[in-house]
Amino acid sequence: MPFKSLALSLAILFILQGCSQENKQEASLQISHEDFLVLDAHLDTPIILDRPGFDISSRHDPMHDYAQIDLPRMREGGLDGGFWVIYTPQGDLTPQGYEDALAHAWHRNSVIDKMLIDHADNFMPATTADDAAAIVAQGKHVVYKSIENAYPLGLDVMRLDAFYEAGVRMVGLVHMTNNQFADSSTDPDGLKWNGLSPLGKDLIRRANALGMIIDMSHAHDLALAQAIDLSTTPIILSHSGAGHLYEHPRNVGDALLLDLAASGGVMHINSLSAYLKDLETDPARRPALSALFKQLQENPLKTEAEAEAFLEARRAIDKKYPPDFATFDDVMRHIYHAHALMGAAHIGIGLDWDGGGGVDGLQDITGLPKITQAMREAGLSDEDIAALWSGNLLRVLRLVEASRALSHEMP
Ligand SMILES: [Zn+2]
Structure with missing residues (x-):
């Protein structure tokens, strides 16, 4: 799809020229959804990649087999790729628990690698910010790797290094309950560490040194605030929502979102119905x-x-x-609120596909062009839309690459 890079270059040219409002509108007509570089910060699809009979190259029905991503629909929805998640469910904080979790995480990593081998014509591994556009220019889909729940690392943060070597460029500290690194926003027992544990702080320092994005979705507000203060690179929330619109512990309130934005971070909006509004189920x-x-x-x-x-x-x-599903408009409300609060440089998309995402009117990735259309109708410029679809995420990835280079220069 070389046209995509051409259209993007044109858009950038318009922006650099400081074009008038009229010209902007002309430019916006030239960039279709298909021509944006569209990345999702949190694709849980690896959970089902090894489900017997599941084939990512054939089309699935989200209401029948609950699969929300496959190649035919990636093409239809213009999804170029994103961060494919190595998710590990939380278990006991014991040596055996850690050992089992580590094996589980490596298995999930191998499932992603198998997809890359089996479908090498369609998918390519990505590890640097520049890789995304280069892969799309070859007509392929972008596969960055991330970790959701660092629990498998046990008590040794240096275990993160092997995942970096395997291509992982993002690490989410915690999931639904507290672990050895951080408090979760949803642990029924409440706080264990008052935010980050000492080991959690070590993990952030290690991720900074390695050059990995730190993802604080699922973390308790205290842990998020401490991570923003501690990390030398901006924090992201790979799949979260606005607490101002719906007070749920998984969502983040305005004050903390402004801190996130001030430090250069990005919130990617999710589409998990129960986090978007009160449901009647x-x-x-x-x-x-x-x-x-x-x-x-x-x-x-x-x-x-x-x-x-x-x-x-x-x-x-x-x-x-x-x-009972939330709706497409509910997702858009969270996007608009985050945009109005933080500005276009701090919002992104992480709809939690195959991880609980999906609302009426947006049950799979075929609905993604509607997001572009809605944002355009709401008056967002092509520059803003491009930032939301991938520009902001890749900016943070570039910063963690620089952080790695810096830490390697040090004696
Ligand atoms: Zn999640």
């Missing part, structure tokens, strides 16, 4: 789904028949206790 739905996923965690799917039985059980829960 049958209270029995959540325990039913939790039980099913617990079962899945304990007995990973080994055959296509088992995978089909799992999906059938999930569909049965949906039928019995129908989901």
